[in-house]
Amino acid sequence: MKLLLLGFGTVGQGFVQILRDKAHDLQARYDFAPRIVGVATRSRGILYCANGLDPAALLEAIKAGSLEHYPESAGLARDWSVERLISESGAEVLVDALPTDLVTGGASLPYAFAAIDAGMHLVFASKGAVAVGYDDLMRRSRAAGTRVLFEGSVMAGTPSLRLGMQALAGCTITAARGILNGTTNYILTAMEAGRSYADVLAEAQKLGYAEADPTADVDGWDAAGKAIIVSAALFGKPLALDQMDVHGISGLTAADIDAARASGERWKLIAHVTPEGGSVMPVRLPLSHPLANVSGTTNAITLTTDLLGDVTLIGAGAGGVQTGFAVLSDLIDLQRIIFKSAK
Ligand SMILES: NC(=O)c1ccc[n+]([C@@H]2O[C@H](COP(=O)([O-])OP(=O)(O)OC[C@H]3O[C@@H](n4cnc5c(N)ncnc54)[C@H](OP(=O)(O)O)[C@@H]3O)[C@@H](O)[C@H]2O)c1
Numbered sequence: 001m002k003l004l005l006l007g008f009g010t011v012g013q014g015f016v017q018i019l020r021d022k023a024h025d026l027q028a029r030y031d032f033a034p035r036i037v038g039v040a041t042r043s044r045g046i047l048y049c050a051n052g053l054d055p056a057a058l059l060e061a062i063k064a065g066s067l068e069h070y071p072e073s074a075g076l077a078r079d080w081s082v083e084r085l086i087s088e089s090g091a092e093v094l095v096d097a098l099p100t101d102l103v104t105g106g107a108s109l110p111y112a113f114a115a116i117d118a119g120m121h122l123v124f125a126s127k128g129a130v131a132v133g134y135d136d137l138m139r140r141s142r143a144a145g146t147r148v149l150f151e152g153s154v155m156a157g158t159p160s161l162r163l164g165m166q167a168l169a170g171c172t173i174t175a176a177r178g179i180l181n182g183t184t185n186y187i188l189t190a191m192e193a194g195r196s197y198a199d200v201l202a203e204a205q206k207l208g209y210a211e212a213d214p215t216a217d218v219d220g221w222d223a224a225g226k227a228i229i230v231s232a233a234l235f236g237k238p239l240a241l242d243q244m245d246v247h248g249i250s251g252l253t254a255a256d257i258d259a260a261r262a263s264g265e266r267w268k269l270i271a272h273v274t275p276e277g278g279s280v281m282p283v284r285l286p287l288s289h290p291l292a293n294v295s296g297t298t299n300a301i302t303l304t305t306d307l308l309g310d311v312t313l314i315g316a317g318a319g320g321v322q323t324g325f326a327v328l329s330d331l332i333d334l335q336r337i338i339f340k341s342a343k
Contacts, residue, residue, distance in 0.1 A: 001331065001339060002052075004038040004085055004120070006111060007097035008062055011125045011152070012039070014320025015097065015327045020055035026328075032335050038085040039067065048077040048089055082107075086114045093334060095327055097125045102216075102225040102241060105132035112148075116140045121338065123330040125152035125323050131228040134238040147334060150233075152326030154180060154226045155299045158315030159329065161233040164303055171305035173234050175274045180226040182297035182317040183210045183217040184249050184269045188282075189295040191257050192266065197250065209297060219248035220269065220280040227271035227278045230301070235275045245279040252282055260284045266292045290314075 005012055019026075019034060026032040035052035045067030047053055053070070061069035070076070086094065094115040098108045108129035112122055113136070122141065124130050129137065130150045141148045154160050155178075164173055179185050186209050190200040201218070204210035216222045224246045232238035249269050260267050265284040268291055272279050285292040290312040294300040299317030302310050316322040 001032070001034045001093060001335060002089070002091045003034050003036045003093050003095055003331075004040075004089055004091035004115075005036055005095045005097065006040050006082065006108075007099070007126070008039050008041045008044065008058070008067070009097065010320040011323040011327070012095075012097040013059060013062060014322070014324030015095065015125075016055045016058055016324070017321060018324050018328055020059060023055075026332075030332055030335065032332055034331060037091050038080070038089045040082045040085060041067065045070075045078065046080055046082070046085070048080045048085060049073065049075050050090070051075055082111060083114065086111060086120070087118055091120060093121045093123060093331065095123045095125070095331075096129065097323075097327070099128075100126045100225065101128040102131055102221065105129045109133045112137060113140060116144050116146055119144060119146060121146045121334055122148045123152075123327055123334070124148070124150040125327055127153045127225045127229060130232070131225045131238065131241070134229075134232045147338065149330035149333060150229065151330050152323045153229050154233075155301065155313075155315065155317045156319055156322040157325030157329065158299060158313060158317065158322075159326075160299075160301045160313055161230070162329070162333075163301070163311070163313050164230075164234045168303060168305055168308070168311065171307045173303050173305050175272065175304040176230050176234060176301055177291065177304075178223075178227070178230065178271045178301035179268055179291055179294050179299055180230075180271045180301070180317065181217055181220075181223040181269060182299055183214065184220075184223070185294065185299070186297045187218070188249060188252070188257075188267055188269065191252070191254065192261070194254075196254065197252065217248075218250045220246045221248075223269060223271045223280045224278075227273050227280060230271070231273040231278055234273070234303075237275065239273070239278045243277065245281065247281040249282050268292060268294075
């Protein structure tokens, strides 16, 4: 399977680390032998090699500062544009690990459309293109006979989308409730232990859990972007950001936390989607609720089904290798559905 990797930051590198470390196992157990023929960054170089790029050498190069440090080899090109990689590399799958833009979809969307036109399957770790352009992506990929997978865009490698779309196929899912943002859950967990909002936010920024500009997390927009994707995956109907009721946690005070505790409850920032609509807001949950006991940066999702009742999945919501695994799981799925059946 020939891959084109757009974005070689935390997630791109996490994915390539997995390929470096597990190549033998992946080949032996899944007959999965991907070949990265192109890698693109914004400011740290672009590489193309028809014979495939070496994962270990890619990681060494980026560790040294840029892809310029990748060793010379036969057929290596350093001067291609992303557009040229998409149209001429012959890659079968485009892996998007580009920054998320929930307003326009960012660079991901035009690249995705060009990739579909070139006959490529798409695997997204980023959220923007899926949240903004889901209908168009699906329509165009269906017409082209290609697939669009995006497990990593919600809860990293924890298979929140695959749970609803595959493991629970046959059930009717009527609602999903999730803790989909690790930063806010980390802050709420620490506030519960008596710390102030401002103090914990500053610590989360220092630890790299929260961005310098934390608004996307604390005001609920990151969780809302993921809720849109969950609704698209489960109900085939992406919500629009402006159709959702979105509130963050910045207004929660120590008194609010104490009042919930006194009633045997706990505040959580809950993304809630049904076939009718969606919201993100702080909610007081009884301690007996599975989501009430999800602490720190961990994420979780509860799907309400007709045949099984509530099913809750808890796991990592971020991290390079954790999200790299989501990309891997989508590629193994593609291998099973497309490449195996074509053999
Ligand atoms: N990090 C996580 O835990 C996590 C979890 C789930 C989902 N995600 C999603 O995964 C995506 C990637 O996250 P990340 O943490 O890996 O981000 P990151 O570390 O900031 O890496 C982004 C990469 O994209 C490159 N890039 C930016 N604009 C580009 C363009 N126009 N053309 C080509 N390359 C471009 C950057 O180039 P430079 O190297 O030159 O800056 C960088 O290599 C995001 O959408 C994020 O929301 C992340």
